[in-house]
Amino acid sequence: MSTSTDTIEELANREYKYGFVSDIEADAVPKGLTEETVRLISRIKSEPEWMLEWRLRAFRHWQTMEEPHWENVKFSPVDYQEIVYYSAPKPKKVLSSIDEVDPDLLQTFEKLGISLDEQKRLTNVAVDAVFDSVSVATTFKGKLADMGIIFCSMSEALREHPDLVKQYLGTVVPYSDNYYATLNSAVFSDGSFCYVPKGVRCPMELSTYFRINAENTGQFERTLLVADEGAYVSYLEGCTAPMRDENQLHAAVVELVALPGATIKYSTVQNWYPGDKNGVGGIFNFVTKRGKCAERAKISWTQVETGSAITWKYPSCILQGDDSVGEFYSVALTNNYQQADTGTKMVHIGKNTRSTIVSKGISAGRGQNTYRGLVRVNAGAENARNYSQCDSLLLGDKCGAHTFPYIEVKNPTAKVEHEASTSKIGEDQIFYCNQRGISTEDAINMIVNGFCKEVFRELPMEFAVEAQKLLGVSLEGSVG
Amino acid sequence: MLTIKNLHARVEAKEILRGIDLQVNPGEVHAIMGPNGSGKSTLAGVLAGRAAYEVTDGTVTYKGLDLLDLSAEERAREGVFLAFQYPVEIPGVNNTYFLKAALNAVRKHRGEEELDAMEFLQLVREKLKILHIDQSLLNRPVNEGFSGGEKKRNEIFQMAVLDPLLAILDETDSGLDIDALKSVADGVNALRSPDRAIIVVTHYQRLLNYIVPDFVHVLARGQIVKSGGKELALELEERGYDWLLESTGRSLVGAG
Numbered sequence: 001m002s003t004s005t006d007t008i009e010e011l012a013n014r015e016y017k018y019g020f021v022s023d024i025e026a027d028a029v030p031k032g033l034t035e036e037t038v039r040l041i042s043r044i045k046s047e048p049e050w051m052l053e054w055r056l057r058a059f060r061h062w063q064t065m066e067e068p069h070w071e072n073v074k075f076s077p078v079d080y081q082e083i084v085y086y087s088a089p090k091p092k093k094v095l096s097s098i099d100e101v102d103p104d105l106l107q108t109f110e111k112l113g114i115s116l117d118e119q120k121r122l123t124n125v126a127v128d129a130v131f132d133s134v135s136v137a138t139t140f141k142g143k144l145a146d147m148g149i150i151f152c153s154m155s156e157a158l159r160e161h162p163d164l165v166k167q168y169l170g171t172v173v174p175y176s177d178n179y180y181a182t183l184n185s186a187v188f189s190d191g192s193f194c195y196v197p198k199g200v201r202c203p204m205e206l207s208t209y210f211r212i213n214a215e216n217t218g219q220f221e222r223t224l225l226v227a228d229e230g231a232y233v234s235y236l237e238g239c240t241a242p243m244r245d246e247n248q249l250h251a252a253v254v255e256l257v258a259l260p261g262a263t264i265k266y267s268t269v270q271n272w273y274p275g276d277k278n279g280v281g282g283i284f285n286f287v288t289k290r291g292k293c294a295e296r297a298k299i300s301w302t303q304v305e306t307g308s309a310i311t312w313k314y315p316s317c318i319l320q321g322d323d324s325v326g327e328f329y330s331v332a333l334t335n336n337y338q339q340a341d342t343g344t345k346m347v348h349i350g351k352n353t354r355s356t357i358v359s360k361g362i363s364a365g366r367g368q369n370t371y372r373g374l375v376r377v378n379a380g381a382e383n384a385r386n387y388s389q390c391d392s393l394l395l396g397d398k399c400g401a402h403t404f405p406y407i408e409v410k411n412p413t414a415k416v417e418h419e420a421s422t423s424k425i426g427e428d429q430i431f432y433c434n435q436r437g438i439s440t441e442d443a444i445n446m447i448v449n450g451f452c453k454e455v456f457r458e459l460p461m462e463f464a465v466e467a468q469k470l471l472g473v474s475l476e477g478s479v480g
Numbered sequence: 481m482l483t484i485k486n487l488h489a490r491v492e493a494k495e496i497l498r499g500i501d502l503q504v505n506p507g508e509v510h511a512i513m514g515p516n517g518s519g520k521s522t523l524a525g526v527l528a529g530r531a532a533y534e535v536t537d538g539t540v541t542y543k544g545l546d547l548l549d550l551s552a553e554e555r556a557r558e559g560v561f562l563a564f565q566y567p568v569e570i571p572g573v574n575n576t577y578f579l580k581a582a583l584n585a586v587r588k589h590r591g592e593e594e595l596d597a598m599e600f601l602q603l604v605r606e607k608l609k610i611l612h613i614d615q616s617l618l619n620r621p622v623n624e625g626f627s628g629g630e631k632k633r634n635e636i637f638q639m640a641v642l643d644p645l646l647a648i649l650d651e652t653d654s655g656l657d658i659d660a661l662k663s664v665a666d667g668v669n670a671l672r673s674p675d676r677a678i679i680v681v682t683h684y685q686r687l688l689n690y691i692v693p694d695f696v697h698v699l700a701r702g703q704i705v706k707s708g709g710k711e712l713a714l715e716l717e718e719r720g721y722d723w724l725l726e727s728t729g730r731s732l733v734g735a736g
């Protein structure tokens with residue numbers, strides 16, 4: 001009875017393989033957070049005055065706020081004065097091409113399996129690589145620029161396209177939104193900016209790899225994507241971080257603006273350091289992601305969350321325009337002492353708005369996995385539709401799965417459906433596979449993969465492969 | 481091919497197999513009958529390597545290998561196949577995909593090339609014809625929502641594709657309608673060959689009209705209490721098991 005249980009645990013307990021620290025000189029602001037820190041960050045980045053004002057408003061508001069504590073995640077308090085709020089890798093000189101990028105840095109990306117070589121791995125992906133806080137290399141820019149697509153770091157956007165940034169920044173996630181989003185608004189270091197003009201279909205998957213490197217550097221990415229009328233863009237976000245003993249705070253903000261008839265597909269694979277077997281270390285991942293849909297617009301979030309000690313994340317859609325569509329597809333895996341509290345909010349404001357939620361939680365070891373979702377149908381949202389499905393899969397008997405679906409319906413024409421299930425990989429299933437010649441590892445991969453199928457299907461090809469690797473599984477073949 | 485000597489096994493401190501001796505040669509078909517709870521499935525499970533069973537004594541040699549020393553998947557790859565009394569449902573995993581993974585694991589072990597999707601489908605179609613299985617079952621998750629009979633047929637279908645050397649069928653006939661019984665028997669008979677052996681666990685003589693055994697054994701209280709030819713099955717059908725249990729009562733006490 002014990003053999004396959006052991007193997008399940010062994011699989012769940014694989015060491016984090018991206019644990020190494022790059023030795024690159026960091027240009028860091030002294031740790032701690034005061035108004036001076038905020039001014040310093042803004043000054044280093046030569047930001048326009050309005051940006052500094054916005055940051056300061058956020059900072060002052062943050063000082064009046066209390067750190068939230070949720071029912072289903074437990075962690076020791078974060079000391080905000082111990083965090084380094086800005087750290088940029090020092091380039092040897094100004095860079096005009098990838099060849100000039102610090103070789104150590106490139107090696108770090110190499111170790112992560114992220115190749116900046118356009119020819120090789122990412123032939124169809126433009127990468128804006130965020131290393132710690134500053135973008136160091138951006139590819140494919142020329143090709144995109146020809147179509148009027150802007151894809152660059154937030155710092156660059158503030159320099160080159162300040163009006164666009166000013167027009168949309170904070171329109172979906174206001175600086176006063178929540179404790180972590182407000183902190184982010186005050187001290188955000190960098191991130192990605194993308195604008196796709198009217199009627200343009202972005203011809204490639206846009207991608208950012210985040211990586212947390214310098215010690216005690218809180219990461220405060222700020223991403224803003226704007227798809228103008230009828231535009232289409234698919235954006236991939238991937239994250240890995242090296243091993244750390246102390247918990248690191250990550251409080252990113254992602255804002256999506258889908259103007260009339262536009263479609264934004266936002267996919268995330270999150271593999272940050274989850275802490276060790278005993279629950280020491282790991283990333284605190286407190287992220288605010290939200291999109292706003294104008295009429296006929298569509299926003300689709302797909303996420304595969306396997307890392308972080310704590311994940312707190314609810315990619316949401318505000319379905320403001322009539323006939324707009326929101327989707328959320330999620331796989332969250334927790335093992336050892338990882339905690340994930342994730343889900344989505346679908347806010348139906350416009351008429352005939354539709355939303356779909358598919359959430360797959362996998363718990364192993366002592367992992368705790370919580371789905372927390374809100375479907376709200378406002379009074380004016382005639383004929384709103386929602387379908388939610390929340391499935392949990394348990395490996396072993398020390399882990400937990402929890403589901404909290406909140407439904408608020410203020411319009412009688414709404415149709416809201418919710419389905420939930422919990423299942424467990426059983427010894428008998430493993431033995432059945434073994435008896436057919438399939439190893440326990442492959443059997444678990446197969447079952448986990450089958451469980452996540454509906455979500456993986458939503459990922460762009462490049463990412464689907466990555467996601468499956470991350471779950472330690474291989475994709476089901478096309479047979480049958 | 482298979483030599484079982486003095487096999488003892490227990491589940492959670494309860495001794496279930498209490499000294500099994502059995503010799504199975506290539507080409508032979510052995511039927512094992514016996515009352516409910518006598519240990520038939522336990523024997524099948526021990527041979528297949530189910531971890532819940534603890535072997536406390538005895539040896540099992542298979543093709544010259546110490547079978548008990550091999551993991552369940554190694555045994556399967558060496559050609560041991562168990563058709564489960566209660567086939568297991570695996571939601572989300574496509575039946576065909578599952579079978580392809582299984583076949584390729586076995587082929588890889590044998591040093592054969594893995595089959596690609598096309599070759600595999602061709603093989604599957606061939607086997608389907610023999611077994612009269614509804615093709616739609618192939619595209620569903622493994623055993624999920626299958627009727628009792630469909631599950632049993634699926635086991636035989638898997639057996640046909642995996643082409644084992646030693647097939648153990650645990651009550652594959654239970655719950656089958658007459659037509660299904662015939663096609664399952666066809667499937668098993670198609671596998672009969674001089675280099676293969678089959679062990680059929682059953683409660684019903686009826687199956688043995690279709691799959692004619694070379695030997696019939698009666699398993700009771702964890703021991704083989706009687707062995708004979710196919711006519712023993714007919715005798716059991718008529719007389720039940722009581723007469724056998726009485727005659728062995730004393731030796732069981734002695735063994736206990």
Ligand SMILES: Nc1ncnc2c1ncn2[C@@H]1O[C@H](COP(=O)(O)OP(=O)(O)OP(=O)(O)O)[C@@H](O)[C@H]1O
Binds near residue numbers: 491515516521522532
């Ligand atoms: N996991 C287990 N825990 C406790 N007892 C078990 C377990 N598995 C089997 N047993 C017991 O072992 C005995 C033999 O069971 P087994 O399934 O081998 O019988 P069987 O001969 O196949 O019976 P049937 O004809 O009803 O299928 C039974 O008394 C059963 O309850």
Ligand SMILES: [Mg+2]
Binds near residue numbers: 520521522565651
């Ligand atoms: Mg049985």
